[in-house]
Structure formats: C-alpha cells, structure tokens
Amino acid sequence: MLIADEFFLIAHNDSRGKARLHPAATGLGLAGALLGELVLFGHVTVANGLVTVIDRRPPADALSHTVLDQLIGEPQHQEIRTWLAFLARSSTTSVGERLTRAGVLRRQESRRLLRTTVSFVPVDLNAVAWPATRLRALLERPDPPAVPDAVLLGLVTAAGLSREVLWSAGPRAQHRLGVLVPALPPPLRELVAHTEAAVGAAVLRGIP
Amino acid sequence: MPPTSRLERPSNVSDALASGRLGVPSVIFFVLSAAAPLTVVAGVVTTGYAVTGVTGMPLAFLAVAAVLALFSVGYVAMARRVENAGAFYAYVSRGIGRPAGVGAAWVALIAYNALQVGLYGAIGAAAAPVFGTLFGVEPHWALVALVAWALVALLGLLRVDVNGLVLAVLLIAEIVVIVVFDLGQLTNPAGGSVSLDALSPANLVAPGAGALLVLAMTGFVGFESAVVFSEESKDPKRTVPLATYLSVVIIAGLYALSSWTMTVATGPENVSQQAGEQSVALIFNLAAAHFGDTVVTIGQALFMTSVLAAMISFHNTTARYAFALGRERVLPAAFGQTSPRTGSPRVASLAQSVLGLVVIVLYTVNGWDPVLQLFYWAGAGGGFGVLLLIATTSVAVIAFFARTATPENLWRRAVAPGLASVALVAVISVAVANFATLLGVAPDSPLRWAVPAVYPVAALLGVLWGVLLRRNRPEVYARIGLGAQSAAAAVLPGPGQPAPVRAGAGR
Numbered sequence: 001m002l003i004a005d006e007f008f009l010i011a012h013n014d015s016r017g018k019a020r021l022h023p024a025a026t027g028l029g030l031a032g033a034l035l036g037e038l039v040l041f042g043h044v045t046v047a048n049g050l051v052t053v054i055d056r057r058p059p060a061d062a063l064s065h066t067v068l069d070q071l072i073g074e075p076q077h078q079e080i081r082t083w084l085a086f087l088a089r090s091s092t093t094s095v096g097e098r099l100t101r102a103g104v105l106r107r108q109e110s111r112r113l114l115r116t117t118v119s120f121v122p123v124d125l126n127a128v129a130w131p132a133t134r135l136r137a138l139l140e141r142p143d144p145p146a147v148p149d150a151v152l153l154g155l156v157t158a159a160g161l162s163r164e165v166l167w168s169a170g171p172r173a174q175h176r177l178g179v180l181v182p183a184l185p186p187p188l189r190e191l192v193a194h195t196e197a198a199v200g201a202a203v204l205r206g207i208p
Numbered sequence: 209m210p211p212t213s214r215l216e217r218p219s220n221v222s223d224a225l226a227s228g229r230l231g232v233p234s235v236i237f238f239v240l241s242a243a244a245p246l247t248v249v250a251g252v253v254t255t256g257y258a259v260t261g262v263t264g265m266p267l268a269f270l271a272v273a274a275v276l277a278l279f280s281v282g283y284v285a286m287a288r289r290v291e292n293a294g295a296f297y298a299y300v301s302r303g304i305g306r307p308a309g310v311g312a313a314w315v316a317l318i319a320y321n322a323l324q325v326g327l328y329g330a331i332g333a334a335a336a337p338v339f340g341t342l343f344g345v346e347p348h349w350a351l352v353a354l355v356a357w358a359l360v361a362l363l364g365l366l367r368v369d370v371n372g373l374v375l376a377v378l379l380i381a382e383i384v385v386i387v388v389f390d391l392g393q394l395t396n397p398a399g400g401s402v403s404l405d406a407l408s409p410a411n412l413v414a415p416g417a418g419a420l421l422v423l424a425m426t427g428f429v430g431f432e433s434a435v436v437f438s439e440e441s442k443d444p445k446r447t448v449p450l451a452t453y454l455s456v457v458i459i460a461g462l463y464a465l466s467s468w469t470m471t472v473a474t475g476p477e478n479v480s481q482q483a484g485e486q487s488v489a490l491i492f493n494l495a496a497a498h499f500g501d502t503v504v505t506i507g508q509a510l511f512m513t514s515v516l517a518a519m520i521s522f523h524n525t526t527a528r529y530a531f532a533l534g535r536e537r538v539l540p541a542a543f544g545q546t547s548p549r550t551g552s553p554r555v556a557s558l559a560q561s562v563l564g565l566v567v568i569v570l571y572t573v574n575g576w577d578p579v580l581q582l583f584y585w586a587g588a589g590g591g592f593g594v595l596l597l598i599a600t601t602s603v604a605v606i607a608f609f610a611r612t613a614t615p616e617n618l619w620r621r622a623v624a625p626g627l628a629s630v631a632l633v634a635v636i637s638v639a640v641a642n643f644a645t646l647l648g649v650a651p652d653s654p655l656r657w658a659v660p661a662v663y664p665v666a667a668l669l670g671v672l673w674g675v676l677l678r679r680n681r682p683e684v685y686a687r688i689g690l691g692a693q694s695a696a697a698a699v700l701p702g703p704g705q706p707a708p709v710r711a712g713a714g715r
Contacts, residue, residue, distance in 0.1 A: 193696045
C-alpha cells in the first residue's frame with residue numbers, strides 16, 4: 001500500500017468512512033503524500049522550496065503517473081507550495097478512488113438536501129484500521145522505521161493527526177516520532193516541513 | 209508577475225488556484241465585519257463622550273484615519289515581503305530584530321486579549337433592551353455575558369467562523385441603521401440649528417484630546433487584517449492596498465459622521481452629560497424621538513449581534529495569534545496544536561476562553577461596572593496597545609526598507625512611513641499625557657500610570673525572553689516572526705532568511 005493510501009485510511013479511520021481530520025489538512029496531507037510517493041520512486045526531488053522532475057519515465061501507479069504528468073506539463077510552476085495547494089484540491093477524491101480500485105473502499109453517493117456528497121466507506125473494517133495500528137507498532141520497536149514509513153509518520157504529524165497514531169503509546173514512542181523527521185533525507189524532510197507550514201497557514205487564514 | 213502570465217498556453221494549475229481568489233469587495237467586507245461598526249458607534253463613541261467630556265471625536269477619527277492611511281503605504285508594501293503578514297510583531301521581527309519582535313508579540317497578545325475580553329462587558333447592556341422589549345425582563349449583565357462566553361468558546365473550538373454571508377448581511381444592516389440614525393439626528397438638531405462646533409479644529413488641541421485619539425484608534429482595529437489575504441487575492445499588488453485604504457476611509461467617514469451628528473442632536477455642550485446619563489442607550493434614545501419603536505428595536509438587536517460578531521471575530525484573531533506563536537515555539541508548542549477534526553487552534557482558543565471566564569467572574573464578584581470599567585477601560589487600554597504596535601511597526605518598515613534593496617520608490621519605503629512614525633509618536637505622547645482623561649479617573653489615580661505601563665513592561669520582558677532564546681535555543685530564535693511558515697524555515701538553508709517575493713499563483 002502506498003503512503004497516500006495509508007494516510008487516507010488513518011485520516012478516515014472510522015467505520016462509516018467519516019473524516020477524522022478537517023478537510024484542509026486532509027487535502028494538504030494527501031498532496032504531500034502524493035508528492036512523497038514520487039520522491040520515494042525517484043521521479044522528482046525537492047530542494048529550496050522547488051519541485052524538480054528528475055525521471056520522466058512513467059511510474060507503475062496510475063495516480064502517480066497522472067501527478068507526474070501534471071508536473072511535467074507545467075514546468076513554469078515549481079514552487080512546492082503551489083503544487084501542494086493545487087494537488088490538495090483533488091487529492092482526497094483521487095486517493096479515495098485509487099483505494100476503491102484496489103478494493104479497499106467502496107464509493108458511496110448520498111443525496112441530502114439536493115446535494116450529492118461522495119464518501120468512501122470501508123469494505124473491511126480491519127483493513128482500514130490496520131495502517132494506524134502498524135505505525136504505532138513501528139514506533140514501539142527500537143529499530144528505526146523504513147524511509148516510506150518515516151515519511152508517512154512525518155506527514156501524519158504535520159497534518160495534526162499524531163494522536164491518532166500515538167494513543168496508548170508510551171513516551172518513548174512519542175520521543176521516537178519527534179526524532180524521525182530530522183533524520184529523513186533532505187528532500188523528504190523539506191516536503192514534510194512544507195506540508196506542516198501549509199497546514200498551519202490554512203489554520204491561520206481561518207478557511208476550513 | 210510570474211512568467212506564467214506571459215505564456216500563451218493556458219495553465220491548469222494557475223486556473224485552478226485562481227478560481228477562489230478574492231477581489232477588493234470581499235476583502236473589505238472581511239475587514240469591516242471584524243470592525244463591527246455599531247459596537248463602536250453605540251458603545252465606544254457614547255462612552256467616550258461621557259468619560260472624556262471632550263467633543264472633538266469626529267476630528268479625532270479623521271486625524272487617526274489620515275495617520276493610518278500614511279502608515280498603510282509602507283505597511284502594505286512590506287506585507288508582500290513578510291511571512292505571517294497578518295501580525296504586527298512579524299514586521300517588528302524582520303525590521304528591528306527578533307528580540308523586539310517577541311516584545312511586540314507580548315504587547316499584541318495583551319492588547320488583543322483586552323479588546324476581546326472587554327466586549328463581554330458590553331453584551332449585557334446591548335442585550336438588556338432587546339430582552340426587555342421581547343420578554344419584559346432585563347437579565348443581569350453577567351448572565352448574558354456568560355451565555356455569550358459559552359457560545360464564543362464553543363464556536364471557537366468547533367471553528368465555526370460565522371458564515372461570510374451572514375456577516376455581510378449584518379454589516380450592511382448595521383451601516384444602514386447607523387446612517388438612518390445619523391440622518392435622524394441631523395434633521396432634528398438641538399436648539400433648531402445644526403452646530404458645527406464639534407468639527408472645530410480647536411477641539412483637537414483642547415486638553416484631553418489625546419484621549420480621543422486613542423478611542424478613535426480603537427475604532428480602526430482590524431484594518432490591518434486585509435494583508436492576510438495577499439495570497440488569496442486576485443492581484444496582491446493592487447487588491448490588498450486598495451482594500452486597506454478603502455477600509456480606513458469607510459470606517460473614518462462612518463464614525464466621524466456618526467460622532468458629529470450625535471453632538472448635533474444633543475447640542476455640543478450637552479453631549480457629554482447626556483452620554484453619561486444614558487450610556488450605550490444614547491443613540492437609540494435619540495432615534496426613538498423621531499422614528500418608530502420598530503426601527504429602534506431593530507437598531508438595538510443589531511447592536512447586540514454586532515457585539516457578538518465582534519466577540520467571535522476577536523476571539524478567533526487572538527487565538528490565531530497565540531497559535532502562530534505556538535508554531536514558532538515562542539509560546540509553548542501546545543498552543544500550536546489544532547484539533548484534528550475541526551482544525552481549530554484548540555489550546556489557544558481554550559486559553560482565551562478561560563481568560564474571558566476569569567474576567568467575567570472577577571467583575572461579577574466585585575460588582576464592578578461592566579460598561580465603564582470592563583468594556584470601556586479594556587477597549588481604551590487595548591486600543592492604546594494597538595497604537596503602540598502600529599508605531600513600532602511603522603519604524604520597523606523604515607528599518608526594513610533601509611536594509612533591503614527593493615524596487616519600491618522613496619515615498620513608499622521612507623517618506624510615508626517616516627511621516628507616519630512622527631505622527632504616531634506625537635499621538636502616543638499626547639495620549640500618555642491625557643491618560644487620566646481617557647480612563648475618566650482623577651489625575652493622581654494609580655490606574656493612570658498602571659494601565660499604560662503594562663505595555664512597556666511586557667515589551668521589555670519579551671525582549672529579554674528573545675535574548676534568552678538566542679542564547680539558549682537558537683533553533684527557536686531563528687523561527688521568531690515566521691508564524692506557521694516557521695515549520696518550513698526550519699529546514700531551509702539559512703533559517704529565517706527572507707523568502708523570495710512570490711506574487712501570482714500563490715505557493
């Protein structure tokens with residue numbers, strides 16, 4: 001499972017697929033995770049606040065492929081904050097659909113007061129609760145987690161969701177979470193930091 | 209403009225991000241709704257006349273508007289180059305230095321908290337006539353204040369910002385009521401003729417005029433917030449400056465007109481005495497003389513909603529201030545946390561609510577007067593704090609442009625901020641000289657020095673704290689003044705270095 005998928009499930013860790021995280025932070029966190037996937041696959045890199053494509057070959061995943069195409073198609077935009085803001089607009093839907101294609105979620109449309117809302121409900125409750133449990137177990141272990149897991153943990157913290165992962169975890173897990181992000185490779189560390197800044201800026205603007 | 213605008217090929221990214229951009233009217237609406245005009249006209253102006261006994265209020269609004277317009281020239285020019293542009297201390301950090309920035313942040317926290325908490329003193333008086341008309345009972349002010357407090361605390365935690373459309377409707381209704389009342393006062397002058405005495409410049413050099421300038425300043429608080437929308441506006445170089453200037457002009461025109469017509473209706477020589485007897489009911493009593501009961505009741509109801517809206521808006525502003533400081537780790541990191549489900553700055557919001565409750569209980573237990581000793585004193589004290597902040601920011605703007613090479617012209621980077629600084633320092637000195645008049649206490653009262661002294665003491669402690677941070681926690685020191693952006697600054701080479709100016713497609 002890719003990191004954006006796991007982020008989505010942690011942010012919607014609920015039997016009815018209801019959000020545990022406010023929409024702005026969910027969108028930005030998922031945008032960070034989608035860019036993070038491309039960094040982890042070696043297609044793009046992040047430095048000095050700019051995203052640069054370094055490998056134009058198509059990634060295996062269809063959604064990653066789409067995001068990379070967008071990055072290649074608009075080389076005039078390189079600011080990571082521009083891309084976070086742009087991808088955040090559609091990331092919740094696109095990742096939800098990716099999980100639907102994988103059979104983890106089921107798309108559900110409900111009509112209420114003339115408005116159609118789309119939500120993604122879990123097919124198997126255990127599968128949906130698994131990522132948060134897995135991350136918690138990782139933090140309890142003494143050896144450092146793999147880089148993708150560390151990025152995911154960083155993004156979860158940046159979006160303000162760390163309690164979702166940390167509940168019932170000891171102070172040592174809390175400490176490990178704190179030292180994870182500074183130990184990431186620079187492009188990923190910067191990605192996590194910009195995601196956190198974007199989430200904070202959204203709170204300051206007061207836009208839900 | 210970014211190179212995107214010159215490209216012929218349409219950009220999905222630019223189009224998508226531009227779709228939600230704000231124009232000048234939206235930004236002005238946001239600024240004015242936080243200013244809550246009826247709260248100022250019915251509350252601050254009347255109490256001000258009663259306490260100070262000076263009639264130069266209309267001119268004070270115009271004078272302060274002129275100074276603020278001058279200040280805004282450099283302020284909006286610097287705003288595009290500052291992270292966390294909504295907060296004055298960010299300018300001070302960048303212009304004068306980070307320790308001074310922490311000092312300014314402390315001052316801002318006190319001033320905005322005072323302005324918010326003070327409103328709990330007005331809501332009782334604002335609600336009493338409405339409840340009296342509707343139910344025939346006038347509840348105790350503390351009861352109303354506690355209900356309002358619970359509402360504000362809850363909305364703050366749920367992060368239900370009052371819907372923009374609701375605010376816009378209320379704002380327009382408030383302005384219409386104010387203008388109608390003003391016309392009523394103007395067409396029914398005391399003694400049969402319209403008196404221009406209150407507009408005589410002699411009033412601004414009369415003893416006690418400094419007090420009026422501080423009160424006028426209180427009425428303008430909120431004009432600084434247009435710069436928050438730099439990134440969301442259609443054209444940051446035009447939208448934000450225009451919205452800031454227009455807000456100042458609209459506020460000044462409305463308040464100057466209202467405070468003048470009030471003296472016309474009562475007669476300039478009687479305004480202080482009548483305001484003293486009738487307090488916040490004055491403009492409604494004046495209106496009752498020539499309009500029907502319905503109009504007056506609508507006015508009173510709008511006064512109540514105006515105070516409520518101001519409370520909610522100031523609560524959120526203050527909580528976000530503390531949130532930004534928590535993100536920088538200048539306040540404990542807990543203040544920078546948000547509630548996951550709603551995204552509200554939870555700890556900052558709770559702290560603000562606890563302070564409000566303590567103040568309401570304190571005033572109830574001691575039986576202090578809510579309108580004069582809470583609403584008016586906290587409003588005047590908070591307004592004075594904001595005045596100090598603006599003056600410091602004005603100096604910081606000059607210092608910033610003196611050190612940073614920019615394409616701004618001499619007028620914007622030096623002349624206008626320089627003139628504004630001189631004017632602001634002059635306003636502060638007469639204000640300090642007239643502080644006893646401002647508070648309406650005897651010239652030898654300890655409050656006369658205690659209230660203005662709070663700010664220099666807080667600023668000094670803040671500067672010391674900043675110096676300590678530099679020595680003991682350099683990583684926190686580097687983040688001062690960056691607000692939410694401080695998270696990103698921590699990983700960039702050369703922490704705290706000015707980010708390149710990025711206009712256009714946001715970031």
